[in-house]
Amino acid sequence: xxxxxxxxTAAMSLFSLVLCVERVDAERKANVVxxxxxVAAQGIIRQYVIDPRGEVQGFLLxxxxxxxxxxxxxxxVIATMKPRASIRIEGRRxxxxxxxxxxxxxxxxxxxxxxxxxxxxxxxxPAKESLLVQEMRAEGSIEQFLYDRSGQIAGLILHDxxxxxxxxxxxxxxxxxxxxxxxxxxxxxxxENEYGRAMESLAIGIPGAPLxxxxxxxxxxxxxxxAPLGR
Numbered sequence: 001x002x003x004x005x006x007x008x009t010a011a012m013s014l015f016s017l018v019l020c021v022e023r024v025d026a027e028r029k030a031n032v033v034x035x036x037x038x039v040a041a042q043g044i045i046r047q048y049v050i051d052p053r054g055e056v057q058g059f060l061l062x063x064x065x066x067x068x069x070x071x072x073x074x075x076x077v078i079a080t081m082k083p084r085a086s087i088r089i090e091g092r093r094x095x096x097x098x099x100x101x102x103x104x105x106x107x108x109x110x111x112x113x114x115x116x117x118x119x120x121x122x123x124x125x126p127a128k129e130s131l132l133v134q135e136m137r138a139e140g141s142i143e144q145f146l147y148d149r150s151g152q153i154a155g156l157i158l159h160d161x162x163x164x165x166x167x168x169x170x171x172x173x174x175x176x177x178x179x180x181x182x183x184x185x186x187x188x189x190x191x192e193n194e195y196g197r198a199m200e201s202l203a204i205g206i207p208g209a210p211l212x213x214x215x216x217x218x219x220x221x222x223x224x225x226x227a228p229l230g231r
Contacts, residue, residue, distance in 0.1 A: 040100050041065050041089040042108075045081060049146065052133055052165055052200040054191035059083075060157075064144060066099050069116045078195070080112040081105060091116070099147045133189040136199040138162040139207070141183045153178070163198040164188070167214050183207060 041061060049058035049066065056074040058067050059081070067089060069077070081087060086109055091102035106113045140158035146165070148154040153175040155165040164186050166175065178184075185207060190199025205211035 040091045040093045040102070041067070043087065045083050045085050045087060047083055047161060048078075048195045050163065050191070050193075050196045050198045052188075052190040052198050054193045054195065054198070056195050060144070061087075064098050066146060067105075068099060068101055068149065069105075073114060073116055076114045077105065080107055080110070080114060085109060094147075094151060097147045097151050099149075099151070101149070133191055133200075135187075136190045136192075136197075137185070137187050138164065138197075138199065139183070139185045141181050142178060143180075145178075145180075158184070158186075161197065162186075163196060164204075165198065165200045167200065170214060185211060187211060 043061035043063055043065065046060045046062050048056045049060060049068070050056050051071075055071045056078055057071050058069055059077075060066055085107055088106045088108055089100065089102045090104040090106075091100055093100045102116045104113055104115055138158055138160070140160050140162065142156050143159050144157040145153050146155040146157065146163065152172070153166070155163060156178065157163050164184075183206060185205050186199065186201050187203045188199040188201040190197070192198075201214055203211035203213045
């Protein structure tokens with residue numbers, strides 16, 4: 001009987017944990033989405049947002065808005081939407097974070113436009129070109145946070161423009177321990193190319209103190225779907 005009670009108690013605890021996780025996930029999703037507008041944003045492109053392999057997967061506007069799109073349209077974006085270009089975006093603005101997902105990007109100077117498929121849609125180039133990551137180190141103050149489509153902090157930008165991405169399994173407590181203008185030292189693996197400098201962090205710390213290992217390797221860094229233009 002005692003064994004049966006223990007089993008029931010354990011099962012109830014597991015069930016409660018599952019419900020808690022599902023509730024937190026539902027609350028996060030509820031806080032993310034999304035206001036639709038024909039003109040969701042308008043401004044000047046400050047810099048591209050790239051992943052640690054060097055793929056362009058978005059850009060930042062001069063007001064700090066982070067625009068995210070699938071890397072399947074990076075060639076079109078790079079060809080028609082350069083840094084310092086004035087643009088208009090039609091799409092969806094996320095709630096509570098400076099993030100938006102475009103349906104269309106229009107260059108106000110040239111009238112060129114890019115239609116952006118939904119995340120996970122659109123053709124994939126059959127050709128793949130390996131883009132090697134390398135060991136990288138960066139030091140500087142946090143100038144901006146980067147977000148993913150779930151609305152959580154996915155990375156940060158240092159004052160020199162280096163983009164630092166956090167491993168996906170880093171917990172929320174660590175993410176929220178980072179603050180604007182904190183000075184950090186970061187070690188990891190990444191890429192530097194004509195579109196920017198980005199790395200996936202393996203360890204983070206503050207000057208004068210040991211770095212905190214993030215227990216993440218480069219095994220998950222697959223080759224890019226599309227080689228950047230000019231490569």
